Amino acid sequence: MVKIGLERIDMQEGITVEALLDSGATGLVMSSEFARKQGFKLKKLERPMQVRNVNGSFNKKGPIENTVEVNIYYQGHRERTEIDMIGGQKWSVILGMPWLAHHNPEINWRTGEVKMTRCPEECGKQWRLVQGKLGWEKQKEEEAKEEAEKRKEEKEKKKKQKRGRTVEVRKIAEDWEI
Numbered sequence: 001m002v003k004i005g006l007e008r009i010d011m012q013e014g015i016t017v018e019a020l021l022d023s024g025a026t027g028l029v030m031s032s033e034f035a036r037k038q039g040f041k042l043k044k045l046e047r048p049m050q051v052r053n054v055n056g057s058f059n060k061k062g063p064i065e066n067t068v069e070v071n072i073y074y075q076g077h078r079e080r081t082e083i084d085m086i087g088g089q090k091w092s093v094i095l096g097m098p099w100l101a102h103h104n105p106e107i108n109w110r111t112g113e114v115k116m117t118r119c120p121e122e123c124g125k126q127w128r129l130v131q132g133k134l135g136w137e138k139q140k141e142e143e144a145k146e147e148a149e150k151r152k153e154e155k156e157k158k159k160k161q162k163r164g165r166t167v168e169v170r171k172i173a174e175d176w177e178i
Contacts, residue, residue: 002114004093005073009080010041014073017092021107021114024054025096028081030068031089032061040068042085051086061087075116077103 002021007014015038035042048063067082072095083093106115 001112002074002095004095005071006038006093007071007073008038008040009069009071011039014071019093019095020091021100021105022094022096023100025094026098027096028083028099029086029089029091029094029096030083031092032066032085032087033089034092035066035068035085040070042066042068043082049084059086059088075114077116077119 001018003016004019005014005016017034030040044066045064048065050063051059053059064084064086066085068085069080069082072079072081081099102120103116104118106117107113108115
């Protein structure tokens, strides 16, 4: 189990939840009871999808009829995705094989440690648990500060490069006695 952040897209509010990593699950799944309790906006599927349990039987609570669109935050990455809703689940969220294959986390099965060392670039470095303000507000402030610092550093770097070229041009001009 891993602690993840889930952001409701429609409300831009986040919650923290424990998710089960399950290489036997063929998708990303959220308990319909959990989704309703947390106020996630449901998106109706055009056609329901039948779901089979591990033992091959059909899910007693019926097919998947809805999904929810969320941002998932875990150890420095963010991903916008749709999660299938299914009834009668013990777990609030299950991150199955598609998620595991995409992110290819390093998992230490003895300690339960999960590291996102092989995560694709598009995941970014965006989620950090913070105290004080709401995590999402604090995160956005920190990201804005980081972006401003990056812009300032790049501006300084360009100035140095320009100065360096100016010095080179002067040196060439002196060498050529121009």
